[in-house]
Amino acid sequence: MSVKNILFIMIDQLRWDALSCYGNPVVETPNIDRLARRGVRFTNAFTQGTSCGNSRASIYTGRHVRSHGATWNDWPFPLDEWTLADYLQPLGPKVLLLGKTHMKPDSDGMQRLGIAPDSPAGRLLANAGFTAGEHDDGVHPEGPAGRYTPEITQYDRYLREQGFDGRNPWLEWANAAEGEDGSLRSGFYMENAHRPARIAKEFSETAYMTNRAIETIDAQGENPWCLHLSYIKPHWPFMAPAPYHDLYRGCEMPPPVRSAAELEDPHPLYREYMKLGVSRTLSSLEKRNHVLPTYYGLIRELDDNLGRLFDHLERSGQADNTLIALTADHGDYFGDHWLAEKDLFHNPSVKIPLIIADPSQAADATRGSICDDLTGAIDLLPTFIEALGGSVPDHRLEGQSLRAWLHGDAGAPQRSVIFSEGDYGRLPVAQQLGVDPLMARITMAFDGRYKLVHCLGLPDMLYDLHNDPDELVDLGRDPGYAPIRQQLRDQMLDWSAGLRNRTAVSRERQQALNGLSRRQGVLIGVWSGAEVPEELQPPREVGVR
Amino acid sequence: MSVKNILFIMIDQLRWDALSCYGNPVVETPNIDRLARRGVRFTNAFTQGTSCGNSRASIYTGRHVRSHGATWNDWPFPLDEWTLADYLQPLGPKVLLLGKTHMKPDSDGMQRLGIAPDSPAGRLLANAGFTAGEHDDGVHPEGPAGRYTPEITQYDRYLREQGFDGRNPWLEWANAAEGEDGSLRSGFYMENAHRPARIAKEFSETAYMTNRAIETIDAQGENPWCLHLSYIKPHWPFMAPAPYHDLYRGCEMPPPVRSAAELEDPHPLYREYMKLGVSRTLSSLEKRNHVLPTYYGLIRELDDNLGRLFDHLERSGQADNTLIALTADHGDYFGDHWLAEKDLFHNPSVKIPLIIADPSQAADATRGSICDDLTGAIDLLPTFIEALGGSVPDHRLEGQSLRAWLHGDAGAPQRSVIFSEGDYGRLPVAQQLGVDPLMARITMAFDGRYKLVHCLGLPDMLYDLHNDPDELVDLGRDPGYAPIRQQLRDQMLDWSAGLRNRTAVSRERQQALNGLSRRQGVLIGVWSGAEVPEELQPPREVGVR
Secondary structure (H helix, E strand, O other): OOOOEEEEEEEOOOOOOOOHHHOOOOOOOHHHHHHHHHOEEEOOEEOOEOOHHHHHHHHHHOOOHHHHOOOOOOOOOOOOOOOHHHHHHHHOOEEEEEEOOOOOOOHHHHHHOOOOOOOHHHHHHHOOOOOEEEEOOOOOOEEOOEEOOOOOOHHHHHHHHOOOOOOOHHHHHHOEEEOOOOOEEEOOEHHHOOOEOOOOHHHOHHHHHHHHHHHHHHHOOOOOEEEEEEEOOOOOOOOEOOOOOOOOOOOOOOOOOOOHHHHOOOOHHHHHHHHOHHHHHHHOHHHHHHHHHHHHHHHHHHHHHHHHHHHHHHHOOHHHHEEEEEEEOOOOOOOHHHOOOOOOOOHHHHEOOEEEEOOOHHHHHHOOEEEOOOEEHHHHHHHHHHHOOOOOOOOOOOOOOOHHHHOOOOOOOOOOOEEEEEEOOOOHHHHHHOOOHHHOEEEEEEOOOEEEEEEOOOOOEEEEOOOOOOOOOOOOOOHHHHHHHHHHHHHHHHHHHOOOOOOOOOHHHHHHHOOHHHHOOOOOOEOOHHHOOHHHOOOOOOOOO | OOOOEEEEEEEOOOOOOOOHHHOOOOOOOHHHHHHHHHOEEEOOEEOOEOOHHHHHHHHHHOOOHHHHOOOOOOOOOOOOOOOHHHHHHHHOOEEEEEEOOOOOOOHHHHHHOOOOOOOHHHHHHHOOOOOEEEEOOOOOOEEOOEEOOOOOOHHHHHHHHOOOOOOOHHHHHHOEEEOOOOOEEEOOEHHHOOOEOOOOHHHOHHHHHHHHHHHHHHHOOOOOEEEEEEEOOOOOOOOEOOOOOOOOOOOOOOOOOOOHHHHOOOOHHHHHHHHOHHHHHHHOHHHHHHHHHHHHHHHHHHHHHHHHHHHHHHHOOHHHOEEEEEEEOOOOOOOHHHOOOOOOOOHHHHEOOEEEEOOOHHHHHHOOEEEOOOEEHHHHHHHHHHHOOOOOOOOOOOOOOOHHHHOOOOOOOOOOOEEEEEEOOOOHHHHHHOOOHHHOEEEEEEOOOEEEEEEOOOOOEEEEOOOOOOOOOOOOOOHHHHHHHHHHHHHHHHHHHOOOOOOOOOHHHHHHHOOHHHHOOOOOOEOOHHHOOHHHOOOOOOOOO
């Protein structure tokens, strides 16, 4: 059967190694594992941006961060960055969104071009090109400066309908617990991670979005669809409904990947990241091991819900014509390397799970296999385009289709280096280092063994994952590794020069222009008519051709 | 007096050394020299793009070629590339265009956003942001595939009104001569360069556009204006009206800058450029010396017309409050290095004349001075913004204001390297070399002594202008210069990482966001309420803050 629909599942802040199919010794993810058995599991997949926003913008546009310019969360991307929906909709499916994008429209640009927010173009730009569905970026607290998200979400309305009343049900019910004294205990305080959320699991954000996915798919009837199902959890606040809050409590947690030597004379940028409050909190083994079971519980909750969704697709027969891709926008250090959150390029942050199950017969040979080649989130969009029978407009897209890997084709193009980017200009880190927020750029080049991080205005970082798979020794200032660094820098230079900035002219359009101006009379550098065929000669009499 | 108006003169394909104030031994340009005496003459100025289109796009956007993406002639730039008019109009002047831009709108992008060509936004995008004036790209032949420019120009209508009738007066009168037998002799054939055009000099393109400039300025009355006066000549067709066709004929032409050694084992890209028909034609000393006097004549014609314009400004008193900038989009090899036209990065192509006369009192100290620092065409827009009292939005603009040089301020920021870019994907050169047209990118880094050209997928070129000011010896493959090349490559890598891709967020907007999300309740990585001030605490009772 060929691919009719696409289910593109994004899981926010899911570490690549926090799934049982990727070897996690604690958390069990039988449904995601089931997906991996139906498809190909990529073991060397990397995000192109290590924050929520730049990662997603790269996935939606199929382009590297410096090409689309949305370098951080909620940074608008340029009006003419085409997105997933622009490419896939012409191939058949309605392209739907449920959940997070972390994208905002470029309101200045819209004003310049007279695009009203409530016009069709305005609505297109407001939701990263998705024209229908439910956009919910998943974090909705409030404080003295007002609500973080100005508008009430559909999930909030849903919670109210279920009787979870209050100013802000997301904050007061779904992401809060109750103390022994009956007071609210905020999910934003990690000390509360062991407490169950104030809602039953049936009403959690994960369950709600899964319900919405099932409804949305059903509502499409026989029409083709592409659903981008973009979950917020296991992203913080780390608060899970029962029984997930408690499922892995008491289990032995895997030890954090770090060494005391990392604290001695670290790279200046790394040092500043280690100083962040969140890094200090999760560097405490006790605190980390208090929160990690909740993170695992949230992942298990997600897996259970995906099980419901996969079952539904199987029951409705759609599993047979739906390509399913599952990935994360980035990981979470969770105390590894004395860090938390993401942004830098150690594997706990930059490496992502990536599973693609292609229902077509051509993919039967690869079911349950793994692929160790270097791949990236940027490869998803070209893969989707090819799965739907389109051809990849590579004057815009910078990734490569994974179809050859899914179909087990010989001669799949090998990638020699994969790149990823970050922008720390919004973080206190930049100020501490005296780095201009416009120049706070970091770029990773990983060739499968060596991982170079180019830090503009600061020394490089370098890791040798062959001899140091845990990335504990930074060779970025080691003179003996200068040739290795130089080689990766040269590859980065070439990469930057070859990015697809000339987006407005396709290969086909360029082809059509070949020789045209000559046939329109533009003769460059010609000495005399003897060099020009008769039909291209300029006029020799006034008014006559 | 402060700056009220800006006259920004662009001269197409004018070599930096083809003006008497820049030392040309043949051509006399007394009026441009007069401008230089009123202002600062920059002797180390470079274009950021070595074709008409990418150079102009960099000037209008204030951004490098890989940032705006209009890498070649008529390649549309993205819809949300802001241009000169967007920046200057809010500071007071109406921003007017007369002449060439070599820009086309991105019709696909406009269609996607529902922007009709005849809407205000459509008109803005059609003319590189200029909203008024006369857009005329200056080359209007026709052939079996029709007219090169679909629409009849105002200049064509003007010629017809003057009695120069015919299908295409531009082609048949202004850029044609008459043979002894009464037949038309095309300006596209260089053999005809010694013949006078069929129109008197009063009706030439240069005279016409100068007339239009005078009328346009007068029509503004007391209102401030910025006029981009963008001449086509001395760009080919090389055909001048009398007496300019003959003015320098018989003079001793400066010898071409080249050596026989350049023909031995040249860089593959250089070799292919040498093979182009136009290079072969102008590498013939005889043919070159037949055409060069016409090129010089066209420059002298331009200078005479600029004299009329400058006189008019002086008579009307506007010289006292009008900043005048004069530059070129790129040069013309004209047989130097066995090449013709432009694209590559030897000085005859990439170096440009740049003269800026600031009428304000603050600039009195620098009148008639020269500046040898590294500057670029990309610096014009920030200079204009500051001249009009604005501040430079450096989250978009990548050049630096030259005001400090114009005012003789101490501590003007020094540029250590200047960059320029090219895209040869449209030329047969790419095909000959087997280079993917999307990857046919060349980038120059010049530090004042060494000039590196990074050729994606091909070896570097390198010139040492200290020991080899004529750039006759390519050190790009000389092992002894590997450290020099590496240093410039590293500077190019840093440059590419620091380009302003995050255009949608100004410094001010970023500043305003600092700490905001925390005051909206986003508490990241906090263990307990003990770490959070009372006012930022999440709710402890349902529905109450």
